[in-house]
Amino acid sequence: MKGLWLLAIVAFLGIDPRTVSRINSLKEQARKAYSAGDYTTASRIYRTLVDSLGVSEEEVKLNLAHALFAANDSSAADRYQPLTVSRNTPLRSIAQQQMGVLSSRSGNLEGALDWFKQALRANPANEDARYNYELVKKKLEEKRKSDGKNNKNEEPSDYAKELKRLAEELVRQRKYSEAFNLMQEGLKKDRTVAYFDEFIKRLKDVSEINK
Structure with missing residues (x-):
């Protein structure tokens, strides 16, 4: 009886049970590919889920961003960015943290520091964001000291x-x-x-x- 009720609800919502089954299967395939370190395959499957099948779960979108990041795909930032304003604060914190990592990698330490601050404001328990914040803060201080020393030797304009x-x-x-x-x-x-x-x-x- 429960099975019949489930089918009735799915039919009422206009959801094809075969599509639901395919989505669940693809999620599992993507998870396994990511766990195996096959980030290219994982990102391809997650793209299918999000872009082709219209899966709107933010967790799936975050997984797509993670897979692209791990595969060194430059489009990872485009996937993290919309999640930085999510109402899900732990998830938002992770997306902001990752934007900070990407900013740091590109040499934008000031931007990275700001992203890590936002991540910590969203979720003070985010230890990865806290570690990265302290690390980038130290690098920035060292860079400023080094720049200051160099500038002292530069003739004034x-x-x-x-x-x-x-x-x-x-x-x-x-x-x-x-x-x-x-x-x-x-x-x-x-x-x-x-x-x-x-x-x-x-x-x-x-x-x-x-x-």
Whole structure:
């Protein structure tokens, strides 16, 4: 009787039992292919489920993104992106985490850090996102230190020289905080302003004393 009721419900919903059976079979085939490390086959089957058979389950869409990622397919980001706004917070966190990994791989450390932050906000228990966040944060700090050292040895541009002249004028007026802020803003626009790093540090110290 239960079987008859199930068939009646499926018929009422307009779902072909053969399609349901095929979908379930393909899901299992994709799972086995992924587990065996055959990511190309797994992604092909998941594409069929999502793109051809119209399977809308976010878990299946996430599995497709994972398979593409594992196969080094550049379209993985296109599959993760829509899932970063999912209402399913654990799933959303995973998608955001993976976008962070892809950003990091492409060299966009700032973007990666932001994705990992979003992943942790969605799910603070996401330890992979937390580990990646700390790792990228450290890399970014090291990169900034290295860039700062390189910039100190780079000759200042005319803009940087003029900025320092204006800052020195403010110092003569005892406007230390304004001078410091001026140089800080200049650093954001012109990296050669870092040539005057010692001057900027002195301005910071004096402005803090005179607060």
